Amino acid sequence: MTNPFRFVGPVAPASLIDRREELDLLARAVATGVTVRLAGPRRFGKTSVIDAHLARMAATGHRVARVDLSRVSTVTDVCVRLVRAYQPFGGAARGALARIAQRLGVTIGAAGIAVTLSPARTEPPSDEQARYLLAEVLDLPATLDDGDRTVVALDEFQDVLTADRDLDGLLRSVIQHHGDRVSYLFAGSAPTMMRALFEDRERPFYGQARPIAIGRLPAEETARDIDATLRRHELDGGDATAQIVALGAGHPQRTMLLAHHLFELLDVGNGEGDAGALAARSLDLALHDTADAHATVWDQLDRPERAVAFALADGLPPTSHAVAERSRMPRSTLADALGRLTREGQHVEVGDHGPAIVDPLLEIWLRRRNEVSA
Ligand SMILES: Nc1ncnc2c1ncn2[C@@H]1O[C@H](COP(=O)(O)OP(=O)(O)O)[C@@H](O)[C@H]1O
Ligand SMILES: [Mg+2]
Incomplete structure (x- = not known):
């Protein structure tokens, strides 16, 4: 299966x-031009x-496009991503996109979606040309x-700054004239950079x-949805569902x-044992999948940041005397490290109960550091 x-x-x-709620807010924003x-x-x-929002907007008759800007590193990359995203517009857009694509040195595939670097092209557009083309495609x-x-x-969206530190200026100068003919939605996963883009007066x-x-997702509804999906496949998670949702x-x-992993265990008939054992096996498999990623995060942290991460995983206030003592670092050093981690927002976030590790599996991986893996 x-x-x-x-x-x-x-x-x-x-x-x-x-x-x-998020989808309703998004729909209302389009309706009110926000x-x-x-x-x-x-x-x-x-x-x-x-994707869910755009599907809804398309169903109400809007034209929609999702521009994936992840890992763009040049202005030309940004152009290519836009050309690709606007390709399905068809109609009057087709000719304009084909012309821009040709000047970019990319070929639009027969299906109209794939955009590949054209081999015949000798010279890539200069930075100035690329900026000009970007304004045009935007x-x-x-x-x-x-x-x-x-x-x-x-x-x-934050990745546009990798392509060019001032590219947001060019983008703004073009799209500010679009009024309510075009609604824009920005998304990003680097909180510091998104804040820099939208909260810096400059x-x-x-x-x-x-x-x-x-x-985060609400626990009860998540467990209900997972159970329903399991049942549709004639599987029964029992209490293990609520337990993995808690994990x-x-x-x-x-x-x-x-x-x-719970599905996998149940599906191959390895779902015997009590719910606790089943949830624990699912967790072990998930930790096995993510161990390399956790190790990479770990490698990127400096010594005070590691002390803070350990403290959070162990449920200790990261800037307490106890943590300062066990890590042999001044509390001010730990406070600085905590400040950096929360500002960066990738691994530590400030929740209802103070700072917490974003990824529950990273947290468990840190907590289990003294356990011998099988
Ligand atoms: N609302 C949701 N319901 C179920 N799974 C979700 C939901 N949101 C995210 N996911 C899970 O998270 C994964 C990553 O989602 P994605 O939309 O790519 O995240 P992001 O764009 O924030 O990096 C999906 O493959 C899915 O497993
Ligand atoms: Mg994403």
Whole structure:
């Protein structure tokens, strides 16, 4: 049986757990002409929410596009991503896109979606040419005056700053004239960079988009949805479902990874034993999958940040005397490290109960550091 619990890439709108409130806010923003930005840690489901939102907008007659800006490193990359995203517009857009693509040195595939670097091309566009083409392709949705409104989502928006430190200025200067013909939605997973783009008075997008947070999933509904999916496959998670949901701590991708393994264990008939044992086996498999990723995070932390991470995983106040003593570091050093980690927002976030580790599996991995792995 194919495992219904996907943990890589966006989930299909029909498989989305909850997010009703976020989707309503997004729909209202389009209706009222408000620009919004989706903020949340990596793998919390921003792209999944965008896809569900765009599907809804398309169903109400809007033209939609999701521009994936992840890992763009040049202005030409940004152009290519836009050309690819606007390709399905067809009609009047087709000619303009083909011309821009040709000047970029890319070929649009027969299906109209694939964009590949054209081998015949000798010289890539200069930076100035690329910026000119970018302005042109950015403007495209506003030039389609067939009465339909276009909804554009710019995903992993913070990466435009990798391509060019001032590219937000060019983007703003073009799209500010689009009025309500085009609605823009920005999403990003690097909180510090997104804040820099939208909350720094010096930057062109300062105060230009209302933030909507993509947070953790509600436990009860998540467990209910996972149970329903299991039952559709004639499997019964019993109490193990609630237990893996608790282990996932509302982290969408980690919860799906745990559910994936629970499904696997039940499906091959390894679901014997009590619920606790089943949940524990699912957890071990998920930890096995993610161990390399945790080790990479660990490698990137400096000594005080590691002390803070350990303290958080162990449930100790990270800047307490006890932690200062056991890590042999001044409390001010620990406070600085905690400040850096929360500001960066990738691994530590400030929740209702103070600072916490974002990824529940990383937290368990840290807590289990003294255990001998089998
Ligand atoms: N609302 C949700 N319901 C179910 N699974 C989700 C949800 N949001 C995220 N996920 C899980 O997280 C993974 C990553 O989602 P994605 O949308 O790519 O996150 P992001 O864009 O924030 O990095 C998905 O493959 C899925 O396993
Ligand atoms: Mg994404």
